[in-house]
Amino acid sequence: xxRLEHVSKTFPNSTTPAVDHVTLEVPEGEICVLLGxxxxxxxxxxxxxxxxxxxxxxxxxxxxxxxxDYDPVQLRRTIGYVIQQIGLFPNKTIExxxxxxxxxxxxxxxxxxARAAELLDMVALDPGTFLKRYPKELSGGQQQRxxxxxxxxxxxxxxxMDEPFxxxxxxxxxxxxxxxxxxxxxxxxxxxxxxxxxxxxxxxxDRIAIFRDGRLVQxxxxxxxxxxxxxxxxxxxxxxxxxxxxxxLLTVNDAMQHDPPRVTAEDTLETAAAIMAEHGHQAIxxxxxxxxxxxxxxxxxxxxxxxxVGENHETLPTTVxxxxxxxxxxxxxxxxxxxxxxxxDDEGTFKGYVTLRSITRLLSEAYRDG
Amino acid sequence: xxEQAAVADIRQWWRGGLYILIFSLGAWAWGSGLLPxxxxxxxDITFLGRQHIQxxxxxxxxxxxxxxxxxxxxxxxxxxxxxxxxxxxLNIGATIPTLAxxxxxxxxxGIGNTPAIFALFIxxxxxxxxxxxxxxxxxxxYLRESARGMGLSPRQILWQVELPNALFVIYAxxxxxxxxxxxxxxxxxxxxxxxxxxxxxxxxxxxxxxxMLAGAIPTALLAIVVDFIVTQFQFWTIPRGVNPMR
Numbered sequence: 375x376x377r378l379e380h381v382s383k384t385f386p387n388s389t390t391p392a393v394d395h396v397t398l399e400v401p402e403g404e405i406c407v408l409l410g411x412x413x414x415x416x417x418x419x420x421x422x423x424x425x426x427x428x429x430x431x432x433x434x435x436x437x438x439x440x441x442x443d444y445d446p447v448q449l450r451r452t453i454g455y456v457i458q459q460i461g462l463f464p465n466k467t468i469e470x471x472x473x474x475x476x477x478x479x480x481x482x483x484x485x486x487x488a489r490a491a492e493l494l495d496m497v498a499l500d501p502g503t504f505l506k507r508y509p510k511e512l513s514g515g516q517q518q519r520x521x522x523x524x525x526x527x528x529x530x531x532x533x534x535m536d537e538p539f540x541x542x543x544x545x546x547x548x549x550x551x552x553x554x555x556x557x558x559x560x561x562x563x564x565x566x567x568x569x570x571x572x573x574x575x576x577x578x579x580d581r582i583a584i585f586r587d588g589r590l591v592q593x594x595x596x597x598x599x600x601x602x603x604x605x606x607x608x609x610x611x612x613x614x615x616x617x618x619x620x621x622x623l624l625t626v627n628d629a630m631q632h633d634p635p636r637v638t639a640e641d642t643l644e645t646a647a648a649i650m651a652e653h654g655h656q657a658i659x660x661x662x663x664x665x666x667x668x669x670x671x672x673x674x675x676x677x678x679x680x681x682x683v684g685e686n687h688e689t690l691p692t693t694v695x696x697x698x699x700x701x702x703x704x705x706x707x708x709x710x711x712x713x714x715x716x717x718x719d720d721e722g723t724f725k726g727y728v729t730l731r732s733i734t735r736l737l738s739e740a741y742r743d744g
Numbered sequence: 745x746x747e748q749a750a751v752a753d754i755r756q757w758w759r760g761g762l763y764i765l766i767f768s769l770g771a772w773a774w775g776s777g778l779l780p781x782x783x784x785x786x787x788d789i790t791f792l793g794r795q796h797i798q799x800x801x802x803x804x805x806x807x808x809x810x811x812x813x814x815x816x817x818x819x820x821x822x823x824x825x826x827x828x829x830x831x832x833x834l835n836i837g838a839t840i841p842t843l844a845x846x847x848x849x850x851x852x853x854g855i856g857n858t859p860a861i862f863a864l865f866i867x868x869x870x871x872x873x874x875x876x877x878x879x880x881x882x883x884x885x886y887l888r889e890s891a892r893g894m895g896l897s898p899r900q901i902l903w904q905v906e907l908p909n910a911l912f913v914i915y916a917x918x919x920x921x922x923x924x925x926x927x928x929x930x931x932x933x934x935x936x937x938x939x940x941x942x943x944x945x946x947x948x949x950x951x952x953x954x955x956m957l958a959g960a961i962p963t964a965l966l967a968i969v970v971d972f973i974v975t976q977f978q979f980w981t982i983p984r985g986v987n988p989m990r
Contacts, residue, residue, distance in 0.1 A: 426893055451895030455879035461890025465983040475894055508985030525894075536895070 376400040376423060376532060381432030384419055394419045394588040398489045403562040406577040410585035416568050420534050423566060424453045438534055448450040451475055454525030454533035458592050460517050462509040466518055466714055469505040470471050475528040493523040497553060513545040522554065526561065533565045539574065551577060557619055572612050597623045617737055621701040626694050629736045630717050637662045639668065639684030646683050647676040659716050660687050667693065667716050667724035693718045696725055700733055763852055766786025781954030788943060793962050796929050796939035798803040800970065803864035804925045811869045815876025827877060834874045842867045842928040850935040867928055868921035875917025879910030908983055915978040922974060930959065
């Protein structure tokens, strides 16, 4: 846990504070993204946590301990640190770079070297190939992965990341962000992450802290920031398409109609038409004996038709899984020119369906509440 | 890999060419009577050569031992504000001809070994201090920041980050300094410092071409050997990750 209490910083030769009475708490195991335009004080705030910058006033706690009680050098050894330029030492091998903090902490060599190999394995880089290489022999993306590994090598509970993925091309950035989130799900560090990119923040953050001119203007979950910006600065900053950005935070499950009516192949078209009329649906899904989705029948076909559903159904053009985000779902709808999708789980069992209308209703609900 | 092979190829050619050159030089030297003259002066050459090497070793060694730490000190936070001034002084100092440095040294310390060593020391000191400062200043700030952010002490940052990354530039300064040094030692004769200059200047004064060459050729060889030794140090002691030679 990282807790800031009324932390301010005024630099020498300046009258206006760079950071002005910031109070915030990053709960154990969460990622807090400090977000804002350049010069808003987000980086200064982060650097006060490991005392690269000393606060002018206020207190910062890691766990229960006040950071002011530590020797700054000792403090920093207990906090992982990743910067945008990565800062791998070109004179050291990858192995020695990763083992930097374990080495200054005096770990046994065999233990730290084993740790380096284990960490490389974790990001799917072959230890045999990479341990003895030098940073210049690695691609930018590989270097950035090593930068993160180096920060967590001595297993610090807290991690500070200063625009860590900012210098990587967009395609690799996506991959590394996903990788990092997967890793975080396992290692559960308490992370303070500086970014100026709203999309990155929405993707990475459990909570977003938005800064403006040294003040913390809003501190909330990504969905709440997008749905209820506290002031016009926030809504301007998160962008006019903030509602669309929420799509990637919500899952199909949130917008899905659960356990909708269904028919089996043995039912007659009259039955199908009657069920659709009753619920006001334009189509109905056919399921097999174990609940697997087999296809669907349209109302226009069923109405006035004769015979079994099984002889008149069409195959489903595409399906989604309940765990996928709504952005993917909407994109799939547009691609196949449909306004609804059947949701099936990993076993193929029909779980429900999601429609464009149910999605828009879900998104607008948040605004009605507010 | 191809590039390396090509470089190795070129080196092979160089080496071959060099052997041929040395052989024909030797043949010419014997034929023209130069080699017999050199052999005549062999005792002088070894005696004065040893003196020469002593002058280089003492003055150059002192310059390295004092210049590198001085250069490092001028980049530490306590002395950093003097760094720019020091750099200016060094740049101006480097423009003073070495002969003038010798003359000034003689006016301070008289004649003999000591003023010669002092003058050579001063002349070698400048490039070493200058390059040490420049090398450490050229270490990217983000390397220092990440080192500091991970909890390295200033001393650890110096030894593990700044010095290794500045080493190539520091060596370049030492190379320049020693080249100047070896080239200036013959002038030390003028203030009574000894060395191979004695043969060179006597040869010129007495119009004995052979005597002059008996001083000049070993001086030139010494310069090449010293440069070779520093290059080897450069090659083997700079970590591979920051060594442009490997």
